[in-house]
Amino acid sequence: MHKYPARREIDLSKFTGSEGPFETRYGLPETVSYCNKCVVSNQRPVGAVEFKHTKQSIKKTVQFDGENVCNACRYAEKKWSTFDWDAKEEELKDICARHRRTDGAFDCIVSGSGGKDSFFAAHILKYKYGMHPLTVTWAPHIYTDWGWKNFQRWIHAGFENILVHPNGLTHRLLTRLALENLLHPFQPFILGQKGISPKIAHKYKIPLIFYGEYEVDLSKKTHSKIQDASFYTNKNADDIVLAGLSIGELKENFGLTNNDVRPYLPIMEDEKNDFQCEVHYLGYYLRWHPQHNYYYAVEHGNFEAAPERTPGTYTKYNSIDDKLDDLHYYTTFMKFGIGRATYEAFAEIRCGDLTREEGVALVKKYDGEFPERFIDELFAYLSVPASQYPEAHARFEQPVMDRAYFDNLCDSFRSPHLWKWTGTGWELRHPIWKEGTGESVHAEGWRGNQYASYRKDVP
């Protein structure tokens, strides 16, 4: 019987020395480079359909143009200068007019957690554009206190909500397996979250879904304003993988049932009937600005930032409702050299909230910080005791997660072209602060998020 080992052997010789070429993993580009305008590297994977994601998947990564500028920065330049936002808003009004109902039925779904972005989306659709949204939430793994309070504030700002909690035992096991197989503990959450709104739309025949931020397809030059149905539908369950395993393996080796896996599956061809729904991004029609959304949610719903800085980054208002989020970005740092500060800084640079130099300094200071604050609770969440998992438990040499096990697992996912073993620890071979401007950057000059800039473009 195959068991996940208590410890994985790591060939450190692949990680020593400075002379390449080094082995690359996940199909990542061999040479690391950074966008000239933001802080994203060409190692960032984009556009995966999660239910096809296996250990062997080759990642598509961010594309840079001839001037070494990423697609998202090029899009952002137009977003803040040449786009005709009045015309885009008219398009939004047309969509709303086409779907608006006054007979007591919902006319759209707003998908979200009740964080600042979904607060803004639902609120503006209802109170400015006269829509009747049903808000739909896929629950976090473990709510933070402040995340739960903000979720309540959202509902009490005038919204009906369907909150879907998956079976807690199944969700924990899938999260552990996604960590073991893909070092991607957030994958089961993402599968549930991406699928839930289209499923509710089908069930209640609500033909319009709004997501918030517009996801520029970073691997392509052209962009579609409607989400492709391949993200939430599939022909049948034969080629579906969850947490890196086929449905058959999950049932046979880990004791899961059809009921257990159902919430994670996309809509199958034979369940679709004739019902069609459109999935739009509000950020395509309105000039999306996350920091602005934060102040909007404060003003209209008493939204509260976390009382503490999020580990691995410099913010405390962004994606703060799930304790497991701390581990998600830690694992992206291990696999791609891209941690949470990088993700947040590149988004804020593109909105003009940070300069690139400030972003580099913040990345240097915070990226890859180990998330200590909830770690005991998270390791308990990721453990698979025999009393709760009589079958799955036997598949692990060490069912209990602890720091040594977690660190070793992370190390086994490092790519030699990104990481160097110094003899005493790990360091990135090509961190952004060693590129171009030298190592002199610092974060002291950064003044934090500026309320004043929000007041200028409040709708």
Ligand SMILES: [Zn+2]
């Ligand atoms: Zn960029």
